[in-house]
Amino acid sequence: MTKLQAHCTRWLLAVSLTAGLMQSAGAGEPVALATDSLREQAMALVSQQQDAQALPLFEERVRRQPGNPQALIDLGVALARLGRLTEARQRFDEALRTSSIHALAHDNLLQLQLNMARHAYAAALQSGETPPSADTGLQWSPAPTRTPAAPPPVANVPASASPAWIATPATDFSAWLRPLLASLVLLALGATAWASNKRPQAVPPVDPPTSTTSPPVTQVVPENERAVPEERLIEVYRLIGQGQLTRALDAAESLARDQPRFTLAQLVYGDLLLAHSGVLRGFGRGSAQVPGGQARQIAPLQLEARQRLEAWQQPPPPGTVPRELLLLPASVRQVVVIDGLRSRLFVLEHRAGQLVPTASLYAAIGRLGVGKQDEGDLRTPLGVYDITGRLDSRQVGDFYGAGALPLSYPNEHDRRLHRTGANIWLHGTRAERHADAPFSSNGCIVLSNPDMERLMHDLVPRRTPVVIAERLEWVSPKALAERRSAAIALAESWRMARMQPDPERLLALYARSFDNGVQGQAEWRRQLAKDAAEHGTRERQLSDLMVLEAQSGDDALFITFREVLRGSVHGSLRRQYWARERGQWKIFSEGVLE
Structure with missing residues (x-):
């Protein structure tokens, strides 16, 4: 049995229990003892992974106690474990129909969830259309009578029909089960990984870096401990990955209520409502039936879901x-x-x-x-x-x-x-x-x-x-050491040339195409000569050195530093743009920022 089937069967069993169906079949005590014995034998076989051998015992129990919801539920679980999903759904549905009032409550619940999904999809698509009222299609309970009436036979309790805008799932159980865990962009993205790890954790600090090495980085952590909208959405995904659909629905409902303009959250909320109703056909598929909604509008939200989830599943590696x-x-x-x-x-x-x-x-x-x-x-x-x-x-x-x-x-x-x-x-x-x-x-x-x-x-x-x-x-700081040292050497060569009496050595570092938006190479030569005349060969240091690299089709280095003359406290802040000219690094632009 797959994990998907296990999740779904546990959910269905929980629904049946909360519907109040675990009641006595009304049979005599000898029959109850006999059927209890059948169940004990069947469960013993199940515990030994002998599901096929247990199935006839569950079937016999249903034959002896027709209309017993407990027997029908157990048979449905047994069938689901063996992959006979359509038959399993029929047994669960039959268990619900053993009571007409429970059947009506279940039908109203499904209808209400479908109506709520429609409203959530309308909010997600921002179509401008107002969907029908949330109470559309709900039925009142029958008026009470003074004379108790015998409960109608099981076969006479009609099964409700889903609204026309949603495909009815009665004939295909596998199509009803798959969306519960598979349609919310989760199987392809491996969302079950969130079941054991709610969020990335920070790694311990590493040794302090040297003065010429950029500090290492810790793993990305949530920006704070508050539940920001994206964290809450990821929590919904995590709960789905764990198979906790009821909790996921509660979390999605709370997020959609608190963030009504968060379109992706509204879409996930709508999908979860349909998943609980058993009629979801895929991520956001129900939205196509919303007035003004079109399937093409879902594609950007699908991509947004993938981008957000991948970012949390694959944070930058620690220390990079x-x-x-x-x-x-x-x-x-x-x-x-x-x-x-x-x-x-x-x-x-x-x-x-x-x-x-x-x-x-x-x-x-x-x-x-x-x-x-x-x-x-x-x-x-x-x-x-x-x-x-x-x-x-x-x-x-x-x-x-x-x-x-x-x-x-x-x-x-x-x-x-x-x-x-x-x-x-x-x-x-x-x-x-x-x-x-x-x-x-x-x-x-x-x-x-x-x-x-x-x-x-x-x-x-x-x-x-x-x-x-x-x-x-994202790379280790050690992987940058060679390129970092080469960039620092360029800045140092400029500093040394700046202190030489011969300006040609300094000018040789500048590209022929030098242009800083104000001065071309000729004007810049005159500016450098003026600086040399004012400060001569005075010793100077470069502080606050920053080196950034651009990867945009033509490699370039952005080097910023403060030039501090000997005897001075402060210096001018300079920005240099370096690029290769005939295979040699040259300065193609430079300016004083302050």
């Missing part, structure tokens, strides 16, 4: 950093890294000598993905950027939700590669939505408003670098 972060000084408190194709934004912070992920957030990107080249191409740029400002909701309007953090696109590297466009921001969502679909923006990075409010509060403009990658590659 994104390969773009070659060196990050302690003076840079935070860095933002974005995994474009996985719809994920991470915030990493320096804490106690380590670079620690403090947030892992769902984020939407451009409709056509990443790799922006032209204005209006609906793509999100790849590269290294600065946050240039902070715009609150009063300054940007409802379209940007909680506010925006503009990025420095296009930077000097983008202009060198002839990339066009502007106004690439991190921003929130419109008020009517909790989150946007994974690929839905005009090129910006879009987060839920609660997540955006946190970033607006925590991130410091002009002090927080933002790295956008097609796919982040």
Whole structure:
């Protein structure tokens, strides 16, 4: 017997028990003793994994006590264990129909769940259509009579029909069982792994790094212990993976109530309602029958479900950093890294000598993905950027939700590669939505408003670098040692040349195509000569050295440092853009930030 069958049979048995069906069959005591003996013999065989041998005993018990709900339930479980699912469903349904009032209560429960699912799907699709009232199709109980009437024969209790907008499951038990655990994007994603691990755990701290090595990273942990909406959605998935459908439904109902604009949560809630009713045909399939709903609207929500679940199932390995972060000084408190194709934004912070992920957030990107080249191409740029400002909701309007953090696109590297466009921001969502679909923006990075409010509060403009990658590659800091050392050597060669009386040695480090947006190579030569005349060969040091690498089709290094002359306390903050020219690293742009 498969785990799926075991989960479902346990659920069906629980439903039957709560329906109040475990009552006496009304037979005489000798017959009860005989049937009890049959059950004991059958259960003994089941305990020995001899299900096929036990089945005739369960069948005989039903023959001796027709209409006994306990006997019918046991036979249904036995049939399900042997894979005879259609027959098992028939036995469970027959057990429910042994009482007309229980049958009516069950029919009303199914109808109510179907109506509630319809409302949840309408909220998920935001179709603008109002579904029928939640009490549609519910039936009142029969009026009580003064003279007790004999209960009708089992065969005369009609089975209710499901509403026309949902396929009736009466003839195919396997189609009724499969969605209970398989249709919520869980089998393909291995959601049962959540049964033993609710959330990723932090790993113990490692030894402090050396001064020239970026600190190692601990495993991503939830941003805090509060149940944020995404954590609550993952908890629903975890409960489904454990086969705890009733608890999963309760959790989904609570989430959908608290976050009515969380469309994915509404869709999962609708699916769970249909799963309990036994009529779900696949992830979000019931939504196609909602007024204004179309099957194509489900695809973005399916992708969002996969992106969110994969991010929690596959966090960055412990002790790793994104390969773009070659060196990050302690003076840079935070860095933002974005995994474009996985719809994920991470915030990493320096804490106690380590670079620690403090947030892992769902984020939407451009409709056509990443790799922006032209204005209006609906793509999100790849590269290294600065946050240039902070715009609150009063300054940007409802379209940007909680506010925006503009990025420095296009930077000097983008202009060198002839990339066009502007106004690439991190921003929130419109008020009517909790989150946007994974690929839905005009090129910006879009987060839920609660997540955006946190970033607006925590991130410091002009002090927080933002790295956008097609796919982040998390590696051990040791794996970066060679490239890190080579980058540091470039900065050191510039420092040494800066102190030489011959300016040609320094000029040899600059590309022929040098252009910082204000000065070309000729103007920059004059600027360097002026600096040399003012400061001569004075000793100088480079502090707060930061080295970031861009992986965007043309490798580039972004080196930032503070140049402090001997005898000075403070120095100018410089940014250099390095790229290869005829196989040699050259500076193609440079500027003083402050």
